[in-house]
Amino acid sequence: MAVPAAYPVESIDNAARILLMLLDTPALRVSDVASELGVARSTAHRMLTTLQARDLLRQDPATKAYGPGSNLAKLGLAVIGASDLRAEARPVLEKLVSDTAETAHLLVLKGTETVFIEGVEGPQVIRAALRTGHRGPAHASAAGKALLAEFDQEELRRRFPTARLRGGTARAVHSRRALEAELEKVRETGYATNIEESEPGLCAVAAAVRDRYGVAQCALAVSGPAERVVPQIEAIGRAVVAAAQELGSRLS
The missing domain is CATH 1.10.10.10 (Winged helix-like DNA-binding domain superfamily/Winged helix DNA-binding domain)
Structure with a gap:
């Protein structure tokens, strides 16, 4: 009281x-x-x-x-604590790995970078490695694009004040205009992709995790070798979206 x-x-x-x-x-x-x-x-x-x-x-x-707003969501995430978020996400990540047979990660957005905060490695001999603690440019990652798609144009331009974007491979978007077009596709499909944009040979699919108010708190991503992930992008996308909805319900 x-x-x-x-x-x-x-x-x-x-x-x-x-x-x-x-x-x-x-x-x-x-x-x-x-x-x-x-x-x-x-x-x-x-x-x-x-x-x-x-x-x-x-x-x-x-x-x-x-x-x-996003700062209120960040405040809520800070109150929940990263350890509690990881604990809630762990069984969802494990099921996602079971459903897709690929490595799954939980990521958050920090400015214009994504941070890997939890993960479960896939069962394949050749697989994406766990990257807990790793940071990378948001515009060149599936999770980053899934979370950036939550923002309006004004917020995007505040975060990316210059027209040129740096980071990622040659396949990544390197202009703000191209990023905005990419984010429109994310909003249409409900999930984002990374087709060898962060690393050669690596592909990923991600979806934003929204709380009960519809505010994105984090993202779930599935990643693996391009030859396995690309043919299964739509199926993995459906699995990631379902997992993100489940985790969102756990955070409500």
Whole structure:
């Protein structure tokens, strides 16, 4: 039970109340916030846009409603803790390996890089190795593209301020425009691919893991030799999407 503050600061209290409204609904409208806090719509709008500026909230361009922003998701992930996330992901990764016979990893996005935080090695003699702790350019990885596809153009251009992208093999996208086109394909299919873009001979398929509010917290990826993965991309894609949905339900 929450304990009332002895000397409450109204602006902080209102911000906290707005964020706590997300426990009951994934989408906040200006009128709902104004009614809940007992303030004018203009005041509620300023509060929401202030939280949006800190990326604690994001506005849906179609509905104009506000939902959790990426910094709020990062805060939740920090509270959960990487060790707890790995524990939740482990059985999902094991099943993913069983379903695909390839190595599976759990990754998070840090700026413009992906970080491998957990993995289960596949059973094949020739297979992708575990890469826990490894970092790589997000635009040249399946998991990175799966997570970057969650952002709008404004956020992408904030993360990639120059038109030229560095890192990855010759097969990776090396311009922001090409990356934006690639991310549109990810949004259409629900999963991202890496066809020898991070390393020659290595391919991967990944999907974003979204929490109960629809905010991407991390990604699951399956990787292996190109000659095995490429012919099975669609089947692996379906398996990865199903696994990401299962892990998302565990994080809710």
